Amino acid sequence: IGKRSYSLYLWHYPVIVLLHRHFVAGQIPSYVYVIDIVLMFLFAELSYRFIENPIRKKGFRAFSFKPTHVQHFVRLALVVILAIPSLLFLSGQFDALGKAHSDQKQTEFQNQTAKKPKAEPTPTPESSKVDAKQLSPLLIGDSVMVDIGNVFQKEVPNATIDGKVGRQLSEANALITSQYQSFAQPKKDVVMQLGTNGAFTED
Structure with a gap:
């Protein structure tokens, strides 16, 4: 857990937000908390093994634009897929949706x-x-x-x-x-x- 603490820190909030939105606050079944923990550790383990450690050890050589280097190419694809929505959020492309929600409240x-x-x-x-x-x-x-x-x-x-x-x-x-x-x-x-x-x- 100590080695994966940063991964757990990154994953716990999105897991909780996306899972708990399907339930009424204060009325969340106990099994949902079990699912929270399982998903947190699962995602943390995946990112630790396949993204964090390879980058620590190999730096940019952990990625590859060549499809023949399957593992390196898939890692690059995953990072790009995750980066695109992140960049859209950070650039404010969805701010109007938040403003509309605030105006109604x-x-x-x-x-x-x-x-x-x-x-x-x-x-x-x-x-x-x-x-x-x-x-x-x-x-x-x-x-x-x-x-x-x-x-x-x-x-x-x-x-x-x-x-x-x-x-x-x-x-x-x-x-x-x-x-x-x-x-x-x-x-x-x-x-x-x-x-x-x-x-x-x-x-």
Whole structure:
């Protein structure tokens, strides 16, 4: 494994990406991980034996344009076949497809509700339940808030919702100070759904 560690490093990511795309994230059957490992080691062994080692030992003499030198010629053909799509990707030939995907994906959600909280209903002794449609909380979040924004607003129409993909907790203070100061009071309902893989201080 030590000798083939670099080959394994190169192969593990494409194997995982191309195999796992056929399953729902978080619901991948355990046998798929076994297939991952088998394919990683198989491809790593092939590239180690037939590409890496020959190049280490022979350099450019490991390749040949002469079909009579079968092994050397096949090695050259494989490298060319792998190089062509790599060059196309690196030159940006498929960037438009990625841009189209990004354009379709919502990255922000901010509803049009007024940014001032309404008076919250007080439960009566007869009923401890509060009608969600009467509440007016502030919700600040990241990509999860973007995804649930429309659904939450249907249930709580007076909510003020502000979600943005990749938003960090460190951005919250400035956001509240600049836009939602009226919520920064005791007894106001504020939901913070932040911290996208980012560190933050107590402040």
